[in-house]
């Protein structure tokens with residue numbers, strides 16, 4: 001059982017191709033299924049800790065995995081029962097079902113067991129399961145002490161994060177061979193509990209992967225405040241949001257943060273480490289500025305539009321967030337050839353790129369390609385995509401992030417990484433990772449100011 005950080009993410013079709021490519025020499029579909037079954041048995045035996053196990057088997061290869069695992073668990077001395085929704089349909093599933101030495105119970109009449117293993121449907125699910133299957137699964141998971149899904153919980157579409165029917169909650173999901181998009185995309189991911197990979201020896205390559213601990217820029221003896229990363233935050237009508245972004249930028253390790261606002265630019269405001277100046281378009285022409293963050297608290301008036309235009313014209317690497325995403329057009333972004341990171345939440349994404357009609361991973365990749373920028377499509381399942389198709393899927397950090405101002409903190413953290421010299425995709429990943437670690441460190445009911453402060457401690 002391998003933690004999934006940094007691992008390749010494969011769609012159902014990509015997984016099938018990877019399996020086909022792996023089938024050389026004595027590796028066959030049957031031997032892959034044998035490996036999967038053995039790996040599942042080992043994981044379930046460890047998790048069950050001696051309790052009785054009920055394995056639910058479907059008609060396809062997911063069910064096949066279930067029969068092999070059940071036979072192996074019995075061989076290891078555990079109390080195991082098998083219940084099936086219908087007889088095996090694939091040749092491989094029929095072959096391995098014969099390994100199960102005892103009677104197969106009917107799904108509808110099966111008595112619950114403390115450990116429930118769902119091997120009814122996996123990546124082959126094409127429509128919602130029948131009401132009989134859904135009802136039995138709900139009844140048996142409800143009564144179980146530990147719920148384990150093989151590859152995917154029954155009822156989940158592999159690639160889109162969609163729940164096709166009524167899928168109950170699981171405690172552990174054992175991804176076979178590779179992580180699939182729905183192991184991270186919502187709402188599916190919230191039903192899976194902990195997701196762990198079981199290696200079945202299929203080499204996997206993909207341009208999409210899971211968020212990983214980044215290599216963060218570190219100061220050394222040659223560092224000074226400007227080359228550590230100088231970030232300009234362009235403020236607007238709601239200074240609280242830009243202040244939060246500025247604080248986060250500093251806490252994420254920038255050397256110099258310039259808050260450019262209008263009106264009362266009080267030098268005595270805390271934190272005193274933020275340099276406060278009056279906004280002028282010229283202020284962005286300072287050569288040492290490594291990144292400009294624009295959008296948090298910018299507003300949407302004419303002044304805001306002028307500031308956005310100046311930021312785009314400045315030639316500095318940009319983090320474009322919040323109101324700036326409401327003011328800018330995709331064509332303008334596409335025509336702008338500088339480095340840029342866009343950080344839309346769902347509403348801003350729809351406004352700029354249209355409704356997501358397929359899935360978040362595909363839509364975010366398209367948006368990055370259309371805009372020519374790295375897109376951080378936020379939410380409980382943040383997806384980061386680069387114009388060249390590389391993508392990073394981010395498992396939920398903390399539902400307590402759903403509070404005002406946490407997006408401003410993210411924009412600041414990403415700005416610090418961009419100014420420190422990371423390329424846009426790496427800067428976006430590092431910022432999202434720091435933000436997630438800070439959220440976990442803050443626990444519950446934190447506020448965005450706490451989150452910004454927590455960045456220092458998790459910066460590492």
Ligand SMILES: NC(=O)C1=CN([C@@H]2O[C@H](COP(=O)(O)OP(=O)(O)OC[C@H]3O[C@@H](n4cnc5c(N)ncnc54)[C@H](O)[C@@H]3O)[C@@H](O)[C@H]2O)[C@@H](O)CC1
Nearest residue numbers: 032033036060061062121122123124125126127128129151
């Ligand atoms: N290539 C292989 O041999 C391997 C396959 N593996 C397992 O195989 C699974 C995929 O196997 P399959 O492609 O057979 O797919 P499933 O086992 O998910 O079963 C799908 C089968 O049910 C049918 N079906 C789809 N939706 C249905 C519905 N709502 N109601 C009734 N029937 C429905 C499909 O036509 C297909 O025959 C993976 O999730 C994984 O568990 C792993 O063992 C790794 C190796």
Ligand SMILES: Nc1ncnc2c1ncn2[C@@H]1O[C@H](COP(=O)(O)OP(=O)(O)O)[C@@H](O)[C@H]1O
Nearest residue numbers: 345378379380398399401402404405406407408
């Ligand atoms: N339910 C949730 N689970 C995990 N992360 C969330 C959730 N809701 C929001 N977030 C994260 O919190 C941040 C909110 O950003 P945003 O919506 O721009 O807020 P604001 O504009 O108030 O700063 C994003 O990083 C987003 O990914």
Ligand SMILES: [K+]
Nearest residue numbers: 118121150152
């Ligand atoms: K399953």
